[in-house]
Amino acid sequence: MPQHDPSSPAAVTAPTVTAGGGALTLEPAGAPRRRRRYTGTRTSPLQALLWLGPALALIVGVVIFPAYELVRAAFSRYSITGLRLGGAGGRNFDQVLHHPELGTVLLNTLVWVVSVVALTVLISLALAQFLTKDFAGRRFVRYAIIVPWAASLVITAKTFVLVYDYYYGTLNLVLTKLHVISTPIDFLGSDSWIMPSMVLVGVFVSIPFTAFVFVAGLNAIPHDVYEAARMDGASSWQVYRSVTLPLLRPALLVASVLNIIYVFNSFPIIWTLNDRNPGFGHDTTITFMYKLAFKSAEKDVGMSAAAGVFNVLLILVVVMAYLKVTSWREETA
């Protein structure tokens, strides 16, 4: 999932740079010296703008303008054809909030995000431990784990549709042959199986990124800390709990926050695996938003945009709350 939102890592890791006081205190000392050196050819603001231009244009075009359009659409009334009929005031927001399926969708989103992120982090922790050990074929295993990351999400999801299929699915075939089950399981159509089936795919595609963040985190822990712990007679579990985990905390935070954002915004997995299920019974807020615009009986771009605004606010609040709870700044400052 990480490949979908390249802007996010920068946004989240930025505080570590500015918060690490060193850079800030250097600035005043460096600035005057520079100014003195270039007094003759001082750059005018206009020149600076020229250099900043391309980057600013990109930000305006890709971030600010779309955000403006989204908000404008959320306050507009649209025909089913997509024609803007006029202003709508808060009507679209009201309709989203009173949508009969909103509760189901929010609950689905919660289950989806929490279970995918939690499982991903747990499995990746174990995997990372394993990957930092020296063993024959380690390079091969590392490549194997990266593959799901390299494949397009839609392709992965379509592959899993084939794996899960009721009639031809390999999973049902294997389970029946092994006599685990006597009749096939409807992984994608059954109301109780569809969410676990989607979560499994979500975890599968999130592991590579997370595991490699942890591998990097583990490699950054100095060896002498372990030696000291062992000399004090700590058991391996104690070492892991009192040395590894605390020192891995920055990596854990980064991986969790990024995963929360990616998983929350994940569209292709749910869209592809859930396409045979009518209504909103297994949708998260992201697919809910898409269906509102183009597939459901509402077919209302304005209402979908309003749902989109809610989505942005929701993920902002969730991430802030998470950072607050884990006291991000203290830990990394």
Add this chain to the structure above:
Amino acid sequence: MPRRLPLASVGAGVLALALAACGGGTGSDNAGGGSSAGTPAAGASSAGGSAKPTTIKLVAAEYSKDHTAAFWNDFATAYKAKTGNTLDVQVVSWDAIDQTSSTMIQNNNAPDILNLNVYASYAKDGLLYSADDVLSPDVKSDILPAFVKSGTFDGKMYGFPDLSSARAFFYNKDLFTKAGISAPPKTWDEFEADAKKIQALGSGTIGYAMPLGPEEAQGEFSIWAFNNGGDWKSDGKWTINSPANVETLTFMKKLATVDKVTQNNPAKTNRADAFNLFKSGKVGMIVGFSPLAADLDKDGKVNYGVAPMPTKSGEPQTFGVTDYLMAFKKSGNQDAVKAFYDLYYQKDQINTFIKAEGFLPVTTSGLQVFGSDPKLKVYLDTLPNVHLTPTDDPTWDKVKLAVQQNIGAGITGNPKSVLDQLQKTAENGG
């Protein structure tokens, strides 16, 4: 996803600028000469003129990977040669075309011609040219009356059919022989009995494949409802929860849950998946159409027959579907659009397209062209009397979506309350 919309709108904006530049160029031209006869709305045509070439944009639905883009590209070449105008072709998959068209219109950048399965909402929003504006009289008179009727909204024709299909009853001859059934069923009782016999063959055999999933649920229900004397609308009123329709959905529920002669979870099976099951030879009966026949012929695996739909009330009814090519009113494009239709409805163009895609004609002259193919006889005979969904009502555009999303619930839940709810949706204007 909305994140993507504004992005598209940036592109659309650039395109709009480019188009505006084009328009400016043609506007300066002498508008008087060469305009084809009988073109009304001189205001629009004067901007475009016809002495200087125009560019118009076609957004077409992808019926097949192999043929759709190939046809339209050839068509664009022929169009350029004949009129001097350029046809900018964009082929979009059915999955994405609603999103594409909606985004284009939202950004004030509608295509000139759009190929879609609905049109009435667009006509209602006042976006479209009517047949009076862009269709030559002899083109219009060639279109089969059933399609003229379905393309007419509020007294004027806005939906110009590009092709049609008629659903027919497909059965697996080998499975029928195995189960000791001599002929395809004619009544619902015979159908039910046959389905049970086939299901009883065991080893994964399925009596009837019933796709009521969101992809095309309205089609599957239409066929059964029409053959029970039911309909979506009659005499201008919505009749979704009529006794006949409730009886129909109840019967379908019985097939799935009491007789258990359908595939697993019919409420959540999409049409494509049901077709795949039939192609695998596991399924005794299914409602299919000519592209399925083409696939089956290509595979050569299943020995199948095609028959009229089993009926509960008198003559078997054929459910037909047609898609539309609609034209958007934009200043300066009227002559080019008209020329587009003049060329498209030429016998050698439209019928080449329809033949390649494996569908059925929409014109009287097309019926003659296709009449020579014995395989298509079973469909062609029924085509003039084909029974369509109420695409001429803008409300249908929303009702269709509601049906796709909800009617499957009638299999797992209560058929009457599901239909009551849909009726309410329709009466509230979608």
